[in-house]
Amino acid sequence: xxxHAPSTSGELVNHSHVLSTGEVPKDLKGTxxxxxxxxxxxxxxxxxxxxxxxLNSTPExxxxxxxxxxxxxxxxxxxxxxxxxxxVDDLPYEDQIDLMKEVTKxxxxxxxxxxxxxxxxxxxxxxxxxxxxxxxxxEEGLIVWPKGAISPIPTKIPFNAHSxxxxxxxxxxxxxxxxxxxxxxxxxxxxxxxxxxxxVGTGFTMQxxxxxxxxxxxxxxxxxxIESKGQFxxxxxxxxxYKSLHL
Numbered sequence: 001x002x003x004h005a006p007s008t009s010g011e012l013v014n015h016s017h018v019l020s021t022g023e024v025p026k027d028l029k030g031t032x033x034x035x036x037x038x039x040x041x042x043x044x045x046x047x048x049x050x051x052x053x054x055l056n057s058t059p060e061x062x063x064x065x066x067x068x069x070x071x072x073x074x075x076x077x078x079x080x081x082x083x084x085x086x087x088v089d090d091l092p093y094e095d096q097i098d099l100m101k102e103v104t105k106x107x108x109x110x111x112x113x114x115x116x117x118x119x120x121x122x123x124x125x126x127x128x129x130x131x132x133x134x135x136x137x138x139e140e141g142l143i144v145w146p147k148g149a150i151s152p153i154p155t156k157i158p159f160n161a162h163s164x165x166x167x168x169x170x171x172x173x174x175x176x177x178x179x180x181x182x183x184x185x186x187x188x189x190x191x192x193x194x195x196x197x198x199x200v201g202t203g204f205t206m207q208x209x210x211x212x213x214x215x216x217x218x219x220x221x222x223x224x225x226i227e228s229k230g231q232f233x234x235x236x237x238x239x240x241x242y243k244s245l246h247l
Contacts, residue, residue: 001075003055004034017059018066018073022108030085033103035077038112038137041070045137049232074112077104078143093145093152112137118147131159140229160227163237164246165189167224168196170216173209183212190235192221197235200226203242222246 001019002012015037024031039046039054054062054071065071080088080096080103088099097116104111115137117123127142129135141158165188173184185201203226204212212219223246228237 001037013055015055018054018062019075019110021110025106028084028103028106030082031103032080032082033077033100034079034081035075036114037073038076039071039073041072046071047232048238072110074110076112076114076137078114090151092148092150093154094147158229160229160241162225162227162243163231165200165224165226165237166192166194167219167222170212170219171199172213181213182206182209183216184209186212186219186224188224188226188240198237198240200224200240200242202240203227208242 001016001021002014007013019037037051037055039051050071051073054065054073057065066073077100080091080099082088083099083103088096091099104113115126115135117126126135130139130141133139139159141156141160144155144157146152168187168189170186171184173180173182183204185199185204187196187199189196225243225246226237226240227243228240230238232238
């Protein structure tokens with residue numbers, strides 16, 4: 001099991017030590033599958049930052065933390081790349097699901113089946129569970145696959161939350177190592193006059209960046225509406241994006 005993205009050295013990071021699996025049957029040699037790794041603690045999915053800390057640790061530290069904090073990691077397969085050495089990622093997604101079922105039945109690993117919905121009723125039920133926070137695995141959103149398509153391309157539909165924060169300071173944009181007379185973003189607090197807990201650097205038009213920099217002194221303490229993918233335990237928002245000034 002390797003990371004999808006290469007490390008700074010250009011090599012894929014091996015995560016095999018954090019997930020115990022059985023032997024791969026000979027008839028599955030050359031099979032490549034994409035999966036999400038997720039962690040559970042006390043029956044709940046752990047935050048992304050905690051999972052990243054485990055995956056980016058040394059094998060010894062990762063296993064020690066998982067044992068101490070009673071965290072278990074799981075694999076959620078979502079895409080087939082190769083099956084017995086043959087490329088199959090251009091197959092309709094329904095066929096890829098059948099292959100994933102075959103693979104997961106033959107390899108003893110901590111698999112978790114990705115929830116799926118194909119009828120209007122089941123889609124509505126799944127969306128409502130995610131939006132309400134009652135789904136056991138996620139409340140972030142959906143991945144939509146076109147039915148019957150060759151070389152299917154999925155569409156991500158996130159459930160982003162809108163929140164109100166307060167500007168602590170506006171930062172200049174840096175280009176080529178030099179400051180540009182535009183706002184690169186701003187730091188924010190969760191309450192008026194509170195400490196900065198995070199930064200927002202996306203969601204602005206070029207005109208808004210100019211205006212934010214021009215009015216940076218008067219904008220301190222201003223109430224801002226942002227869009228994010230939830231919050232970390234520290235209070236900082238995950239992947240925040242500017243939406244509007246609160247008028």
